[in-house]
Amino acid sequence: xxxxxxxxxxxxxxxxxxxxxxxxxxAAVAEILEDVRARGDAALFDYCEKFDHVALTALEVTQAExxxxxxxxxxxxxxxxREAAAxxxxxxxxxxxxxxxxxDRPGVVMGQKIIPIEKVGLYVPGGTAAYPSTVLMDAxxxxxxxxxxIVIVTPPGKDGNVPAAILAAAQxxxxxxxxxxxxxxxxxxxxxxxxxxxxxxxxxGPGNAFVAEAKKQVFGTVAIDMIAGPSEILVIADGTCxxxxxxxxxxxxxxxxKLASAVLVTDSEPLAQAVAEEIEAQLARLPREEIARxxxxxxxxxxxxxxxxxxxxxxxxxxxxxxxxxxxxxxxxLDRITNAGSIFLGKNCPEALGDYLAGPxxxxxxSGTARFSSPLSVxxxxxxxxYTYFTRDALAQVAGSVAxxxxxxxxxxxxxxxxxxFEDDAL
Numbered sequence: 367x368x369x370x371x372x373x374x375x376x377x378x379x380x381x382x383x384x385x386x387x388x389x390x391x392x393a394a395v396a397e398i399l400e401d402v403r404a405r406g407d408a409a410l411f412d413y414c415e416k417f418d419h420v421a422l423t424a425l426e427v428t429q430a431e432x433x434x435x436x437x438x439x440x441x442x443x444x445x446x447x448r449e450a451a452a453x454x455x456x457x458x459x460x461x462x463x464x465x466x467x468x469x470d471r472p473g474v475v476m477g478q479k480i481i482p483i484e485k486v487g488l489y490v491p492g493g494t495a496a497y498p499s500t501v502l503m504d505a506x507x508x509x510x511x512x513x514x515x516i517v518i519v520t521p522p523g524k525d526g527n528v529p530a531a532i533l534a535a536a537q538x539x540x541x542x543x544x545x546x547x548x549x550x551x552x553x554x555x556x557x558x559x560x561x562x563x564x565x566x567x568x569x570x571g572p573g574n575a576f577v578a579e580a581k582k583q584v585f586g587t588v589a590i591d592m593i594a595g596p597s598e599i600l601v602i603a604d605g606t607c608x609x610x611x612x613x614x615x616x617x618x619x620x621x622x623x624k625l626a627s628a629v630l631v632t633d634s635e636p637l638a639q640a641v642a643e644e645i646e647a648q649l650a651r652l653p654r655e656e657i658a659r660x661x662x663x664x665x666x667x668x669x670x671x672x673x674x675x676x677x678x679x680x681x682x683x684x685x686x687x688x689x690x691x692x693x694x695x696x697x698x699x700l701d702r703i704t705n706a707g708s709i710f711l712g713k714n715c716p717e718a719l720g721d722y723l724a725g726p727x728x729x730x731x732x733s734g735t736a737r738f739s740s741p742l743s744v745x746x747x748x749x750x751x752x753y754t755y756f757t758r759d760a761l762a763q764v765a766g767s768v769a770x771x772x773x774x775x776x777x778x779x780x781x782x783x784x785x786x787x788f789e790d791d792a793l
Contacts, residue, residue, distance in 0.1 A: 368628075368645055370638050370668045395550045395579040402554035407561050413551040420526045425562045427528055427544040435533035444534060450723045451502050451538050457725035458507045461744040473760030479751045482512035483589075485564060486747060487556035488541070489571035489581075490532060492521035492548050498535035499721060503728050504571050504742065505539035511747035516541050517564060519556060521548025549573075553580035557588045570742060572729065591746055595733035596625035596665075599717055600686035600706075602677045603641075605634030607692045607713060612637070613644035615690055618718050620661035621654040627665040629684070631677040638668045678702050685736040688717045707736045762788060 402409045407425065415421050436444070467477035488504040491497055501518065508516050518541050520528055528546055536544055545563050547555060553573075559565030569581060570591035581590045599619040603612050616628035632638050645662060652658050671677045678699060681689055685705035693699065696711035703709055707730030708720055721728045729742035765784040772780035
């Protein structure tokens with residue numbers, strides 16, 4: 367059963383420690399990366415046969431396969447995909463930044479240009495499940511940003527095909543190309559390029575430990591969004607909440623991964639006990655009971671605090687990926703939340719709403735990194751260049767100050783570059 371503790375009995379480090387069975391995969395990943403860099407497509411075919419247990423004859427999904435997928439997917443689900451895409455597009459369109467120019471000083475022009483990243487690669491996990499939601503969440507902001515080429519890498523099934531729902535979502539989101547390759551080898555292909563898979567400028571998207579480690583190792587060769595850890599949810603609930611609803615919301619994350627973390631923070635001991643009992647009852651009915659139970663028993667906690675103010679303090683210390691604020695007047699508390707990836711307000715806003723349909727992004731900072739990082743957004747798919755223009759007269763007014771500043775730092779050549787234009791023999 368999930369552990370119930372008093373907030374004051376443990377340190378924050380003890381409360382949020384996770385039981386981890388992950389092994390160090392850095393050496394294995396480094397070997398895969400180097401192999402793909404050296405052998406290109408041949409390595410990708412070999413790893414596909416080794417890890418995905420299918421012998422492919424081509425890596426790229428054809429247009430015929432995409433068309434067939436659109437025909438195979440249930441029409442009602444296609445409508446849901448389109449609805450989700452519209453909501454995601456509407457939300458992320460508000461994130462678009464504008465270039466600016468400053469001309470308030472005579473003879474001086476300064477500005478900033480917003481430039482789309484040219485080529486981006488989206489990693490879409492596969493294996494035991496298909497995630498068309500990840501396609502929409504990652505591709506639509508890139509499309510809005512204006513990226514010239516958007517490609518997906520995702521593991522094929524044992525039949526050698528990419529799940530139809532993934533391809534349908536890719537079509538709806540405007541993805542340019544899709545490749546049947548997953549794991550660290552897919553990250554390598556995007557980072558270094560092969561004869562078939564294009565080298566990209568940035569890689570985004572979640573994956574397993576091998577994918578996360580590969581992204582970490584190729585960072586610098588390409589940009590990445592973040593190193594995603596196991597999924598997590600923190601629910602703040604008062605005594606008026608339904609134990610059944612709170613338990614269901616916690617289990618929605620626990621079923622992701624044995625290392626996922628589901629935490630309830632409440633000011634009500636009766637609610638804490640009722641939620642613990644409800645979790646046990648609901649676990650028995652879950653198809654992924656084994657995974658969810660391991661998550662709950664190893665990483666799940668119910669923390670009882672003296673009041674909701676203390677509960678919010680706990681949330682800000684944890685900086686959870688998902689934070690549900692299950693109270694009647696959630697906007698009264700919103701400004702006090704300083705560390706969270708995505709915040710779900712009120713008693714009628716399950717985290718799953720954000721996973722699929724609401725519109726805000728579901729690719730979020732985990733493992734406490736919401737203290738300093740943000741959800742995936744249009745900003746992740748643009749870069750900024752700044753520019754400066756001075757007339758001769760404008761430079762003359764500040765050249766002495768520039769030179770003095772440079773000499774203060776011991777950089778005479780810097781100083782000379784500002785003053786040389788005004789020496790008699792400079793022209």
